[in-house]
Each structure stands twice: as structure tokens, then as C-alpha cells.
Amino acid sequence: MSLFHTAADKPGMAPPYRERRKHLRRPVVLNCRIEGTTITGPLQLTDLSESGCFIATSHPLELDSQVTLFVTLAGDEIRVIGRVVRVQPGRGVGVEINVNLLSQYARLALEDFLRQSLSA
Secondary structure, three states, X not given: OOOOOOOOOOOOOOOOOOXXXXXXXXXXXXXXXXXXXXXXXXXXXXXXXXXXXXXXXXOOOOOOOEEEEEEEEOOEEEEEXXXXXXXXXXXXXXXXXXXXXXXXXXXXXXXHHXXXXXXX
16 A cells, blocks of 8 residues: 555546755745846845755746856855746746855855754
8 A cells, every 4th residue: 555646546636746855945035136137126035955945036037047146145145056947937936056166155155054044
């Protein structure tokens, strides 16, 4: 007997959701901006992890496009390069962070911020 039901088990039932994230995302409210797009003005990150984030915006970004974000963490702005992996029209976009392109400073700032958010 399986613990998971499949769409074949019950007509009209969606297949079980499988979490694909590598790291736990934490709820945040952080100012950010995106370079190289027509989106102007400050935006907000609403969740963040070591390898991804969600940007609240009503402006669509193309799925699989590369984005350069500037995120303010504890008063310092860090540069994050990533790829749009999810688009939710009217809500925002999910971005996978390319950790190989983070500067050492950005990586440490991100790790410190996330560590502190766990203890808060």
C-alpha cells in the first residue's frame, strides 16, 4: 500500500507535489532591484534561501531568463545573479541563485543573514 496517491488512484486528483528546493526558504521582506530589465523602482524579496528567492512583482519576467539582483542585507547591498525558474503572474517570480557567481563577500553576507534569521 502506497502512502502517496497518484492521479490514477482518484480521477480529478492532482499528482502529489514533490519539493525540489535544496534549501529551506525563510520568509523575509528585503528591498532589492533588478538590473537590465524594464522594471523600475524598488522591489521586495519575500523569501530567501542559500540557493533561491522569490521577488514580489506584478511585472512579468521571462521564464529561464538570467537576472542580476541587488539585495540589501543588513544595510549592505550585495549582487546576486540567478535564473528565473518560476513565474506567478500578478504575484512575482522565483529565482534560482547561481552560487558559483556570488562574490565571497556576498556569500558570507547571505550566510550570516540567514543564520541570524534562524535565531531571531
